[in-house]
Amino acid sequence: MSDYILELNDVVKTFGGVRALNGVHFQLKKGEIHALMGENGAGKSTFIKVITGVHQPDSGLMTLEGEKITFRNTSDSAKMGIAAIYQHVTSFPDLTVTENIFMGQEIKNKFGVYDWKAMHQRAKELIEPLSKEIDVKKPMGTLSVAAQQLVEIAKALSRDARILIMDEPTASLTRNECLELYRITKELRDKGVSIIFITHRFEDMYELASRVTVFRDSTYVGTWDVDGITNQDLVKAMVGRELTAMYPEKTAKIGDVVLEVDNISKEGYFKNISFNVRRGEILALTGLVGAGRTEVCQTIYGIMTPDTGEIRLEGQKVNIKSPIDALKLGIGLLPENRQTEGLVNELPIYQNVSSATMNQFVKKGQLDVDAEMENAIALCKKIQLKANDITAPPSSLSGGNQQKVVVAKMLSSEQKVLIMDEPTKGIDVGAKYSIYEIMNDLACRGYAIIMVSSEMPEVLGVADRIVVLKGGRVTGQFDSMDNVTQEMILEASLKEKGGDK
């Protein structure tokens, strides 16, 4: 009999050709808190979903107390005493707190009818030790994210879990709530619950965990005892990639300031954000997922409007109320979800390219398809699109080439500022290089580029300057790329609230 309650060996999970887990290992001891760390996209979330039965692994062995297990769905894993608190809270916003807690295990009376009184009572008992503020009869959606997180914890507690998986539970909690969570987590451990604690914060790990496992690029890097490991060791394990030759050499000349963002705030999203970007410059906006980067970009592009603060373009104050305003002023956005926001998959590639500028090709009330096509071909050449047939839909292309179509669409109108939200997300390494080349080329032609990215090597390899956000605030700015290391960026993106700016 091993002293491991849960073991995973050589687990592989692919999604349509992309390896989300590439032969990972994991061993959880009985009654330990085991930290799981790694960058965004390292495969942690997929890993949990395999353990809880949301996804089924393609291959590999999973054992619970020495016995081989396979889960077809989440109720299978729940029966074995495995509960998970997901990072993106998987709740029912319109249903009450009570109902969220008891979803799937409702208390019924002897007629099989819901006993709301008993459920509210029990929910209150579960919630009260965590927070006295939460009204269990309120709809989940009216609670703050932190409160919703606590409800998720209460839900897991209600299931008497033997193994509890917590996916970045502290990411949106305040300092005091974190301390409270630490206390609760330790109490659970002392009661014999084995906990997998996924986190980006070293503090969480030192405070709670006895061992730590690191994933990188969907693979297993290693497991260490927390005593005797240093920040440097961990960061190296998390990000240790070779940077040589993955990025083109920068050749653009940097000119005057084009766009200035001055102290903009939006309640609930970000506060006091200031930065600027110059002609020919690539500014990286980085930080962890949920730091407010996308929202800041959406504000510059007019999808959201700021509560306070101003945006200046070439020294002039501008009032951008919608994407139409932004485009007129010469600000373009390459959205993060190219499938849903960037491309129309039902239309041929050339129409996708010209969709923003179709009016240019209208002559005497009629669309000049030849001119439209010619223009699209010219743009596709510019970005070296590899397509056999531009009358085919973009879904016929690889991810990298799809992204190029979106870039071509942006280039079809005159722009001064390009915002690229995770431009290389989900693209393989080779295609990434050509996207970087395009960015470099655009910078040379005088575009000011704001790149949102979570990938630190990319940020270091491509950007001229870096702004780091955390929890809706600027927590770090690097104006010169000399001597900037991944550790420094990571540190800034993990900085506690109220840290120096």
Next chain:
Amino acid sequence: MKNLLKSRNTGLIVVLILLLIVAGIVTPTMFGVQSLISMLQNNSVYALLAVGEMCVILTGGIDISIASQLAFVGIVCTSLSCSNPTVPGIVFVLLGLVLGALCGGLNGFLVGKLKMVPMICTLGTMYIFRGLAFVVSGGEWWFAVAYSDTYRNWAIARVLGLPAIIWIAIIVMIIAGFFQSYTTAGRRIYAIGTSRESAAVAGVNEGTVTLYAYIICGALTGLAGMLYTANYAIGYYGMAEGFEMTAIAICVLGGVSITGGKGRMDGVAIGVLIMAVVTYFISMIPGMSVWQKALQGAIIIVAVAINYFTERSAAKQALKERGALI
């Protein structure tokens, strides 16, 4: 008290009372007990349809085939009853429920299991059921004389002073309200309507839940079909045209979110009453009956606007709470 003021239903009740007062002043004749009863009697079919439609809308779907289902089931019950006048009415009530459930089951299978878009799928079945109604009726019309008393009594017989159809509508609404709040099946309908993704993670079989929501809708529609013919003593393939829109309108008015997951039985019950008073009261005012449809439409727009603003203020509140974190 604060909660009572904030509640959407309180607003609806105030509107209902105001409408009744205005109606009482403008058309005093309406305030006879008998005319109020006949108002309720004529709107009981809408109540049944609205309850069924509500179950579907709560899943995030929609069923626009219900008026055709009503006509089809109504015609089948009518023609069978007319050729077999000795068969007691209860048989046709059960037949209506079963046949309706089958019609709903077809929609539910197409939407829940084959993942068709509800609007398009039920647009198709809307024509199918209306066509079947025509085939079964052979274009024929049935009138009062053709109906047996045991058939008609299911709608018009007085029980404790009220026509049976009103009692049936009330009982169905009470059972539905109970079903929606106190049974697993009922709560699952809300769960998949509020978040399909979360429901999947929680181990809820979304397709099956969708299927039975449409079956419930169909069964209630079938019941309404039998009762419609019993109430009005008339049956033809074109009957109840446009009723699906009224049922949807009642749901929206009653606070059922068209995107699913939100809405309560009490709200829908008040919605039925408001719609009843508006249509009935308008048709009483001389020269106003031409305005009936336009006014119904205006009420729906106002209801949607109210939904929008109450939801937005709730979202703002949530953002404020989040803002405290940053």
